[in-house]
Amino acid sequence: MREILILGRGGQGAQTAGNLLARAFFEQGSFVQTFATYGGARRGTPVTASLRVDDQPIRQRSNIEHASAMLCFDESLLEPGFLGFARPDTVIVVNTHKPASAFAGLGDYQFFPIDGRSIAQRNDMGKVVNSALLGAFAAKLDQLDIDIVCNVIQDTAPAKKDQNVAACRDAYAMVRNQDAGGQQ
Amino acid sequence: MNLMNRKNMQLLSGNHAVSWAARLCRPDVAPLYPITPQTPILEKITEFHAEGLMKTELLTPESEHSAMAACISASLTGARVFTATSSQGLLLQHELLHYATGARAAIVMCNVNRTPASPWGFWPDQLDSLSQRDTGWVQFYSESPQESLDSVIMAFAIAESVGVPTMVCHDAFYVSHSMEPVEIPDQAMVDDFLPKFDPARKLDTAVGASFGAPLDQNTWRRSRMDLAESLAAVTDETIRVGEAWGKLTGRSYGPLERYRCDDAEMVIVTMGSMCGTVRDAVDTMRENGKRVGLLKVRQFRPLPASMLRDALAGVPVVMVLDRNYSPGTGGILHQELKAVLSGMADGPKVHGLLAGIGGANVSSETIDRWVRDYQNAEPKPESQWVE
Numbered sequence: 001m002r003e004i005l006i007l008g009r010g011g012q013g014a015q016t017a018g019n020l021l022a023r024a025f026f027e028q029g030s031f032v033q034t035f036a037t038y039g040g041a042r043r044g045t046p047v048t049a050s051l052r053v054d055d056q057p058i059r060q061r062s063n064i065e066h067a068s069a070m071l072c073f074d075e076s077l078l079e080p081g082f083l084g085f086a087r088p089d090t091v092i093v094v095n096t097h098k099p100a101s102a103f104a105g106l107g108d109y110q111f112f113p114i115d116g117r118s119i120a121q122r123n124d125m126g127k128v129v130n131s132a133l134l135g136a137f138a139a140k141l142d143q144l145d146i147d148i149v150c151n152v153i154q155d156t157a158p159a160k161k162d163q164n165v166a167a168c169r170d171a172y173a174m175v176r177n178q179d180a181g182g183q184q
Numbered sequence: 185m186n187l188m189n190r191k192n193m194q195l196l197s198g199n200h201a202v203s204w205a206a207r208l209c210r211p212d213v214a215p216l217y218p219i220t221p222q223t224p225i226l227e228k229i230t231e232f233h234a235e236g237l238m239k240t241e242l243l244t245p246e247s248e249h250s251a252m253a254a255c256i257s258a259s260l261t262g263a264r265v266f267t268a269t270s271s272q273g274l275l276l277q278h279e280l281l282h283y284a285t286g287a288r289a290a291i292v293m294c295n296v297n298r299t300p301a302s303p304w305g306f307w308p309d310q311l312d313s314l315s316q317r318d319t320g321w322v323q324f325y326s327e328s329p330q331e332s333l334d335s336v337i338m339a340f341a342i343a344e345s346v347g348v349p350t351m352v353c354h355d356a357f358y359v360s361h362s363m364e365p366v367e368i369p370d371q372a373m374v375d376d377f378l379p380k381f382d383p384a385r386k387l388d389t390a391v392g393a394s395f396g397a398p399l400d401q402n403t404w405r406r407s408r409m410d411l412a413e414s415l416a417a418v419t420d421e422t423i424r425v426g427e428a429w430g431k432l433t434g435r436s437y438g439p440l441e442r443y444r445c446d447d448a449e450m451v452i453v454t455m456g457s458m459c460g461t462v463r464d465a466v467d468t469m470r471e472n473g474k475r476v477g478l479l480k481v482r483q484f485r486p487l488p489a490s491m492l493r494d495a496l497a498g499v500p501v502v503m504v505l506d507r508n509y510s511p512g513t514g515g516i517l518h519q520e521l522k523a524v525l526s527g528m529a530d531g532p533k534v535h536g537l538l539a540g541i542g543g544a545n546v547s548s549e550t551i552d553r554w555v556r557d558y559q560n561a562e563p564k565p566e567s568q569w570v571e
Binding site for chain 2: 019022023026031032033034035036037038058059060061062063065
């Protein structure tokens with residue numbers, strides 16, 4: 001079973017990203033379970049979306065304690081509390097304009113920085129970064145078809161469908177061949 | 185199960201699965217008031233309604249108390265009634281929950297189990313509905329979005345045949361907000377399964393009769409005996425309805441479920457979402473040669489006392505996991521189970537663990553550790569705080 005965490009702040013779209021990713025795995029034929037928890041229930045407070053993917057029905061109903069991959073919407077969330085859910089081999093895609101070297105002091109994780117804001121802006125998405133981040137994350141998740149992710153975005157985006165898909169593909173292409181640590 | 189072959193499979197949260205169940209049951213009236221984490225149930229129902237997919241009369245009064253008052257009145261006119269709430273909302277309804285049962289209003293409600301204040305929280309904890317245990321509402325605890333959908337449909341069949349209000353409870357977040365593949369039953373099949381509600385007695389302006397008039401002592405007592413008789417029929421009805429639903433869908437349900445309990449040296453007893461995690465823990469422990477099983481209590485009210493005694497006869501040790509804390513008492517399932525098992529010649533030793541109170545995380549590894557900690561311990565009368 002694969003266990004994935006998406007960290008964000010209320011209003012950024014972490015819960016939506018979790019739902020879209022779950023839908024993509026579901027469309028591929030996997031069993032999925034995704035749920036979001038939000039302590040503050042208001043904008044700006046931390047939100048965690050949890051996603052389990054398996055080839056058989058998922059029965060566990062508990063928090064994810066060890067994620068194989070994490071997507072972080074806001075670099076300020078990368079503190080020991082959240083990093084405690086990662087292991088050394090955990091892929092962490094983080095929304096930031098900084099290089100991966102800026103995160104080296106946090107521990108021996110596989111960081112993939114992605115500047116979601118600039119990708120969103122050049123694809124006419126303004127401040128809405130979740131389709132770009134989803135594309136970047138999809139690039140580092142095994143056995144996930146980017147075309148299916150884009151179809152899900154096309155089907156579910158409430159507005160700017162083509163721009164959302166373009167941002168997703170743009171970020172996917174940027175991260176696809178990036179090595180861990182952010183070296184091109 | 186192959187997901188690709190299930191044409192009616194959709195990715196739904198537990199709450200939206202409940203909205204789907206409500207839609208399929210075609211309630212005449214649905215009084216609703218929003219509260220986190222129940223709100224998505226209401227939102228999806230209002231979406232269905234706006235799209236013309238539900239012909240229900242939706243009422244959105246100013247509080248949960250008024251919503252329940254509307255449920256009772258509507259139900260007594262012979263309408264099929266659905267509502268949903270959570271935590272503070274359910275607690276605000278308390279006086280009317282008693283009223284609904286006494287008036288024999290066959291309302292079906294979904295309660296999303298959430299911590300009651302204070303302190304404030306939104307976490308899975310079953311104290312809200314468990315502290316309604318004396319109101320006479322039938323209570324089911326669901327483990328998954330699919331079970332919540334199925335349970336709401338079955339709850340209408342049970343409530344309307346026995347004439348008692350019925351509550352389907354599912355845990356905040358782990359079920360309410362958990363999005364999973366859910367099979368949506370065919371509308372025509374649900375229509376056949378659930379014939380139109382047509383109670384023998386109902387409020388009718390053409391008939392000079394009413395509900396709830398003051399009674400003398402002996403007649404009041406007789407009304408309680410009638411209620412007790414109806415509630416005594418619920419467990420058999422749960423079995424009958426659960427088997428009938430199983431024939432249609434392949435998913436059978438009963439008041440209890442025994443999972444790998446044969447030859448078990450320890451049986452873990454719990455309710456709601458934690459049952460799924462315990463299943464995983466049981467499978468892992470069985471692979472390692474530990475004889476452990478799960479007894480899932482799905483129907484908590486009326487408590488299926490004889491079935492519980494039969495299910496646990498000959499089991500050496502029982503470990504109850506209570507996701508609730510009744511201040512001054514301990515775990516409510518622990519307390520009730522000890523009372524039910526009292527006096528059995530071959531009854532088990534019963535440990536009560538306050539597990540995951542306030543939504544604290546309970547993983548299958550944690551359950552494995554608790555089994556090791558308690559399998560040879562001497563039980564204490566008080567429920568134990570564990571983490």
